[in-house]
Amino acid sequence: MENTRDKTLGGALISGQGPSGFVSLVGRPNVGKSTLLNSILGEKVAIVSHKPQTTRNRILGVYTSNKGQIVFLDTPGIHQPLHKLNEYMVDVALGTLKEVDVIVLLIDGTRGITQEDRLALDRVFSLGRDRPVVGVVNKIDLLKPEEKERRTNELQDQGPFTRVLALSALTGEGVNTLLDTLLSILPIGPYFYSPDTITDQPEEFWIAEIIREKIFLFTRQEVPYSTAVVVEEIKEKDGILVVEATIYVERPSQKGIVIGHKGQMLKKIGEAAREELERFMGIKVYLNLWVKVKEKWRKKEGALRELGYRRPPRVSH
Ligand SMILES: Nc1nc2c(ncn2[C@@H]2O[C@H](COP(=O)(O)OP(=O)(O)OP(=O)(O)O)[C@@H](O)[C@H]2O)c(=O)[nH]1
Numbered sequence: 252m253e254n255t256r257d258k259t260l261g262g263a264l265i266s267g268q269g270p271s272g273f274v275s276l277v278g279r280p281n282v283g284k285s286t287l288l289n290s291i292l293g294e295k296v297a298i299v300s301h302k303p304q305t306t307r308n309r310i311l312g313v314y315t316s317n318k319g320q321i322v323f324l325d326t327p328g329i330h331q332p333l334h335k336l337n338e339y340m341v342d343v344a345l346g347t348l349k350e351v352d353v354i355v356l357l358i359d360g361t362r363g364i365t366q367e368d369r370l371a372l373d374r375v376f377s378l379g380r381d382r383p384v385v386g387v388v389n390k391i392d393l394l395k396p397e398e399k400e401r402r403t404n405e406l407q408d409q410g411p412f413t414r415v416l417a418l419s420a421l422t423g424e425g426v427n428t429l430l431d432t433l434l435s436i437l438p439i440g441p442y443f444y445s446p447d448t449i450t451d452q453p454e455e456f457w458i459a460e461i462i463r464e465k466i467f468l469f470t471r472q473e474v475p476y477s478t479a480v481v482v483e484e485i486k487e488k489d490g491i492l493v494v495e496a497t498i499y500v501e502r503p504s505q506k507g508i509v510i511g512h513k514g515q516m517l518k519k520i521g522e523a524a525r526e527e528l529e530r531f532m533g534i535k536v537y538l539n540l541w542v543k544v545k546e547k548w549r550k551k552e553g554a555l556r557e558l559g560y561r562r563p564p565r566v567s568h
């Protein structure tokens with residue numbers, strides 16, 4: 252994975268021609284957008300959790316096969332924002348609607364069409380007007396065949412979709428049909444990225460995300476939402492990757508929760524993140540975690556930027 256992660260995306264590396272273009276994965280929080288991206292790429296590029304609003308940034312993932320190249324943009328879930336951070340997240344998601352060739356809108360088949368799905372549908376069919384929209388009913392591994400059909404028909408009725416399909420991002424069932432559908436819609440042209448590129452994320456960002464995922468898994472209520480992670484330094488020393496990272500929270504009480512009784516929580520977060528980093532990167536990792544308070548950072552523009560929540564540049568097109 253690390254071989255491709257750092258690849259520069261200069262024109263010189265690009266070779267190949269066929270169906271190619273940009274596809275945005277959108278929908279309300281928790282429908283399985285990031286799970287689908289990872290399933291398509293066969294790599295953990297985006298973090299996933301059972302809690303809504305896990306993804307906060309646009310995550311680029313490149314799928315290349317002998318049939319073509321699809322540049323996916325995984326996005327934060329579309330919701331009614333309450334904080335500046337949430338405004339940023341929704342902005343990022345909506346921003347992709349105007350820069351892609353095809354929009355894939357997901358719903359969770361176990362839940363039917365919720366109020367938040369309606370918000371996402373409304374934004375997609377207004378802002379993404381004139382672009383093909385493929386509807387996806389996800390999580391069919393949890394559905395009976397008749398429920399799958401009912402959900403697919405319900406989604407079909409919500410707007411002028413180019414096509415609606417049902418799949419399971421978790422088991423992979425139906426994912427190839429989605430890929431074939433997208434390849435049949437995308438224009439023919441040169442590839443945008445080298446065929447061995449999977450993502451453009453800097454290593455620091457990906458490591459910070461893995462740590463944040465563990466915080467989402469192990470902490471509750473406001474704590475995961477009030478947390479940001481910044482990787483300050485990565486050094487390789489005697490075959491060990493030494494990572495210095497800071498976990499930012501909004502209040503001293505949250506700092507206490509993240510550290511936990513006798514440091515137990517921080518240890519649990521650190522161990523889970525370290526194990527995963529070692530597994531994916533194939534190198535021994537020493538993870539040094541610090542916890543700091545940055546008062547109300549989710550509400551402050553400057554603090555958001557400091558913590559890495561800046562508008563991504565437009566994808567080249
Ligand atoms: N059973 C089942 N669970 C799934 C499937 N796809 C995703 N999930 C679960 O749904 C939850 C949310 O998945 P994510 O991929 O984080 O969802 P998301 O849409 O990226 O969520 P946000 O980043 O919060 O917008 C996780 O617990 C996943 O394991 C699926 O096909 N089947």
Ligand SMILES: [Mg+2]
Nearest residue numbers: 284285305306
């Ligand atoms: Mg996500």
